[in-house]
Amino acid sequence: MRIAITGTSGQVAQSLARHAAAAGGDAVLIGRPDFDLAAPDNASTVFAAARPDVIVSAAAYTAVDKAESEPELAHRINADGAGSVARAAAALNVPVIHLSTDYVFDGSKTGEWVEDDATGPLGVYGASKLAGEQAVLVATPNAAILRVSWVYAPFGANFVRTMLRLAETRDSLGVVADQIGRPTSALDIASAIWQVAEQLTAHPQEAALRGLFHLPAGGPAASWADFAEAIFANAARRGQKGAQIGRIGTADYPTPARRPANSLMDGSKIARVYGINLPDWRRSLEVVMDQLAGTAPGSGLKKD
Template sequence: MRIAVTGRDGQVATALAEYGAAHGVEVVRVGRPALDLAAPESVRAALAAVRPDVVVNAAAFTAVDLAESQAQAAFAINAAGAGAVAEAARALEAPVIQLSTDYVFDGEKPAPYHEDDATGPVSVYGASKLAGERAVAAATEDHVILRTAWVYAASGKNFVRTMLRLAQERDAVRVVADQRGCPSYAPDIAAAVIAVARNLAAHPRDAALRGVFHLTGQGEATWAQLAEEVFAQARAAGGKGAAVIPITTAEYPTPARRPRNSRLDGAKLARVHGVVLPEWRQSLARCVARIYDTERQGEPGA
């Protein structure tokens, strides 16, 4: 099976390439300049050159705060660009998997969100991703929308790596403790995406396999609890941790509002596709160990 994934260097695109190489799946990353979601006219030719069995749209405008002042760019990439990818997939007679986000919800529900809960984004980024979901669904019936949340990896810019860096610079870190979600490790997401892709390719006319699904790590945490576990794993790996000082969202103002509740219920994905991600602490331990192993290998004489 050959999968075309948009976005060359993103956390999920990178993880997809690694997982595919280890599990007999050809993953072709397609990005700028050949494919630019801000230039929809570039999309069809770039994907057609790959001749994929499945298309995964992992590219996005992900700078949540910057999107508040660059709404046009965010919508061009996350909405119009996503629609162009889905249209190209339809022309290639290939299913498309669109990665989306918990930010399509307002975060006010007291329990985890289900796929059929009412959406209500409170940020430009969330609104642009919801528009992308709708553009994909309008372009082709042969689609899966996977909403995920709190994504991190051993490389790239993410919360886990930021906490490890801050621990090297200070003894205590102030972290928001009134937002709750489900931390999700990019390699786990990649494994799930490829499992879904295989199901779609094997059952091209099964409507039950299509639609919207939630994909996150098992369990939940606040950002402060996640930080505490990052530092615990860092110490276990021989690194440095820091004390966590819990604060409120109001004490850490940002241009974009964040959902207070980012928990997504993954029961539908488990039931329909047989996909369940690991418990988040297990995956975090793997991630932190990989970060330290990589650093040690890069040391002189290592």
């Protein structure tokens, strides 16, 4: 199977390219300067040249706080750009797998979010990603949209690497404890995307495989403070320096963009339709930290 992936250095794009190679497939990373989601006029030409069996729309404007001051750019990339990629897939008669986010919800629900829950983004980033979902579904029915949250990897900019870097020079860190979710490894997301791609191509007329799906990690709910403590517990077992975590509230760490208080998503639909259940996030964290430490297969992944 040959997949074309938007983005060249993103956490999911890198993870998926490596997964494709391990699975005996082929991945083509598509990004700037050849293709720019902010100006996607050449989408049909670029993707036709890639000759994909599936297109994975992974790239996005992800600067959540900066989006508040750049709403037009965020929407141009996350909505208009996503729609252009989906239209290119439709023109090639291939499925598109589009990545979205828990930020399409307002975080006010007590339980886990399901696909049919009413959306209500709190900021520009979430609104732009929601508009992207809608643009994809308008462009083609041959699409699977996967909502993910709290993504991290052994490379790129993410919470795990930030915590480890800060701990090098600090003995204590204040981390938000009143936002909950499940940290999700990009390595696990890549494996799930590959499984989705295989089934989409094998069953081109199966409507149940298309539409919206939540792709949460397994394991218990966690706050950012819980996640940080798990990171440093793993670091301690490897002889690495950690930091003491001070639990703070969202109000103690003001940001330009509001975050959902509850990012927990229900994964029963993708489990039922695709048979996909991501591992417990605590186990996946160990895998990622093994790779960061260079002690596991795959630790040669590009880290920046």
